[in-house]
Every structure is written in C-alpha cells, then in structure tokens.
Amino acid sequence: MKHSFAIGIDIGGTNTDLGLVRSDGSCLGYNSFRTSDFVRTNDYIDRLCSAITDLLNSNGNPAINGIGIGAPNGNYLTGSIGEAPNLPVLSNLPIKEILERRIGTTVAVSNDANAAAVGEMVYGGAKALQDFVTITLGTGVGSGIVIDRRLLLGTTGDAGEIGHSILVPEGRICSCGRQGCLEEYASARGICKTFVELRNAKGYLNGMLNSISDERLSPKMIAEAAQQGDELSIETYEKTGYYLGLACANVVAYLAPQKIFLMGGPTQAGSLLMNPTQQSFEKHLLSIYKGHVQIELTHLKANDAAILGAAALLEC
C-alpha cells in the first residue's frame, strides 16, 4: 500500500539532514546532526537510526513508503556509498542493506546529483516532462539524466557525470586528477579560479575585491561585487556562463532533452549567471535543436531540494 509520506536524507560531509516529506512535496518536519562528529561507522549508523526514529516520533509516527538517501558517491544499483575520500566514516558502506535491516522499510540510495534530478521530476519543474537533465553547481558539478521518466544509471550505476566531461582539452587541473572538466569552470571553485585568472592576467585595477586573497574568494562575494559594477567580477560570471552554456549545448547534442534545469549555490547569482549562459547556449546549439530545448532554474526551493530529491528516489 502506498502511503503519503517518505523520509528524505541528505548526507553531506558536514551535516546529515533529514526531512519528513509529504507526497505533495511539502516538508512536515526536519532533523539534523553533524556527520563530521563521527569517526566510527557504527556510531554514525546508530545516530542516523535514532535521528530517523526521533523524526517519526515527533510527527505522530506516520506510515512511510520508505527512506531515500542522497550521498556523495551513493550508487542506486548497489545501494552502497562508494569510495568517499571526504567521508571516510561512510566510505564503501552498504547503507541500503544496513538501514533496511535496522529500520525495516524500503531504502533507496543515490548520489546527490541524481537525487536532485529525481526531486525535480517528482516535486519540481519536471513533473510533466519525459526527458530532462539537471546540473547542480556546488563544490563540484553534479548532474542527473532522466530519459522516459527513468533516471539514467548506465552499466555502473554512475552515468550522468557531466561535471566530469572534458570541456577544455588540456585545460585546468581537476580534483579528479584529469584536466579540463566542466567542474573546474562551473563549480564554486571554478568560478573563483576564473576570477583569479582574470585578476592575474589583467592586474588588480580598481577591483572591489582587491583586498580579498585568492583563498578567501567565494562565488557569492564575486556576485555581489559584480552587482555593484566590479568589472572583473562581471567578466567572471560572463566567462562562467560561456562555459556552462557551451556544456548545455553539448548536453543537447547528446540527449536532446526537453529541458535542462540548473541548481545549486552559484545559480543564486540569477541573471548575472543565467544571461551569459543562455547567450552561450544559443550560440553553441546545433541549429536542428533551436527552439526545442530550454534552460531553466530549478523549481525546488534551495533549502528543501536535497531532502526532496532523496525522498523522491523511492519513486524511481
């Protein structure tokens, strides 16, 4: 029997966030604890189980369809979290199997970017779409590909790593050890790198961010400076949009989706990022696709998006 509730869990390197999600996409209750407090896997699992129980208890113990989990390197096919260099306590953890045994309900696991795509499908702007792609800009660049309303998993369960498609051959060194990945141009880190490159190439001029060292820069800081007219900052977002729009045009050449949704922290720069992205997209789009594919911002609220995405995994 299908119930009206599910639990969504977003596991991050700093925090683990839980939410009780109703089938209309509203969050009825939240719980949260620090992932980084734990060094032993068993302790983490114990804490996670008590957080789930507390969340249910404090909301009248509704029957739930199950628990969806979004985690770095979470794999839908295996139900495990894979190698997670930044999350040793969770690395190679068969979390689906463990939680199903401990809680006695269905558990679905995926990486956070895939969960975001499913969240968009179940609760967001893709409710009525068959084929779409989501690209999440954050510490890295994640993505999820949905074809015929099914999440594309590929042979390994790891399809949809568009952030690690190579956009610029022999380009910037990426955290993955290769060069030129989209991630190095469109993630928070990529945006800061672009700013630093411009600042080094053009000199500091009268830049508003002159006093900020390379290490302390953030996309938010650069966006605020751009909104106040700082030239290097404006140019930074123009270049970021150039790369992102080009990547979106490539997405269309592969998949011809109906829409591409962008989400994540840097998209909060709004038109500062979206206008040059759109321009670059139009410029780089193969003519047969013109007018058929739109780029949009996610319809999910930033605060709930990760939890909704996780909960939506149960609908996969």
Next chain:
Amino acid sequence: MKHSFAIGIDIGGTNTDLGLVRSDGSCLGYNSFRTSDFVRTNDYIDRLCSAITDLLNSNGNPAINGIGIGAPNGNYLTGSIGEAPNLPVLSNLPIKEILERRIGTTVAVSNDANAAAVGEMVYGGAKALQDFVTITLGTGVGSGIVIDRRLLLGTTGDAGEIGHSILVPEGRICSCGRQGCLEEYASARGICKTFVELRNAKGYLNGMLNSISDERLSPKMIAEAAQQGDELSIETYEKTGYYLGLACANVVAYLAPQKIFLMGGPTQAGSLLMNPTQQSFEKHLLSIYKGHVQIELTHLKANDAAILGAAALLEC
C-alpha cells in the same frame, strides 16, 4: 505474424542501396541505383518503388516484415527526411507515409548513424548488450545511443549527434557553422585537416605525401603512408586517436555504456587509429569507469552495415 525477411535501404547522396535481409543478418539479394540521377522527387520515389519490387521479384517474393530506411536527416519520430542540403530531391520528404501507401507494408526511417546503432544491436556485436553507443566516422561523424535496448531519440527525434558535440571550444570551423565539433577532428575531412595542419606547421620535410595537394588527400592515403613509416601521417593518426579517445571518455561520463563501437571508412586504418584512441580513452576516462567500458570496432561487415542497420530499424 513475424516473417523472416525485411528490406533495408541505405539512401546516400550518390547511391541508393537496397538489400533483402534475413533475420540472421545475411543479405540474400541486392539492388542499387544512383540517387544523383534524379532531380524530381516523384521520379525518385517511382524508381525506389520499382527497385523494391524488382528486389522482391528476383528473390521469389518472400513475405517481409517491412522496409527500413537509413537516410541523412531521416527522423524516426516523424518518419520524414528533414532538411537535406546535399539531397534536395529528398529534402523534407515524408518518406514513411509515402512508401507505406505505395508498397503497403510497415516502413521505419532514421538517420544513417542511428540505423547503424540498431544494426549493431540486432545483427552485430551488441546482440547481448543493454546500453551502448556507436560512432560512425565518414564524411561526417554520426552516432547512435542505445539505452535499455532502445534507440535514444530525444524530444526532437534527433538525439545522439555526438559528432556535433563541441570538443575544442573555439576550435576548427565545422560544416554546421559552429566551431570545434568532434566531426572536424575525427571525420575523413578532420583527419585530412590534421595532416594539413601538421604539414603547414612542421614543413614538408621528407614526407611521402609531399606531392599531394591538400584537396586530394584522403584518410586512406594518409594511412598507407603511415604504414610505410611517414612521420606526419603517423602523427596525424595519433592526433586523431587523441581526439576520438577523449570524445569516447566524454561519452562514458554522460552515459556509462557497456561498449562503444567505432565504424566507418577511417576505422579501416585498424590499429593505426585504434591504438592511440585506446590510449587517449584510458588517459581521459574518469577513474570510476575504468575497466567497465570497452571500445571495439563494429562487428558488421562494411559492405552490408548500412543495409543491415536500415533493416534493423523495424525491430526498434
């Protein structure tokens, strides 16, 4: 009722080739005429219908499942050939509807690269695969994406234009009017361009192809010179493999298929092309995919591949 035979038709700018295909992938009979002899669409259609009838008559008039057609810009969703600048006589032609009325059998249409993918699935090396990609090197670079044994069509019916993904931002001018498409690096034209670039940059040295003007070069000529030790020619195939391997690594980051099949004229260079492609692929592949995805040459014989692909469209 399912019969043992189908007709496959490969429509090219020069020739229209027909074959009677048995369900085991053998071709029992052929027919052919020159596409380029025709300037009026009705005349072309009349000739095509008589070629179909002749092919059936000369093979004992077996019952057939239908007719599959591979044509430039053929669209499976619409059943039409789209804008075809090199084939004005066929441009914007609803060929499925017309032939179904004239011949009284099921007709399926697609572009030649998508047909090649379906051919690999039904008759070739992908009989037992769920997810794979084919890349056809020729005048251009075409591709077909198969997911869960279904051809990926996308919202427009035109998904899988990997040849027009941008590999080198602001790179070589492409025939599509944009810059840096894979096609300009891995098609027959792209291979010749690489040779010319190298020759211009390095000087003619003692090159075996010194007496051949840029316009008269062909991938076959360059492959033969490379096999005899010509340095510029060897380097040309190394660079081609570099680009092609990088593109294949990107294919995996998107789709994580089980295999990528390469086909088309330039692949007849064999290890000259495949070795550097494989090296570049390994170098550029994200670590999570290593060991999971293979690049292979097509299992279909070059002469029959296009006809088999067309016939296989009926199994889509």
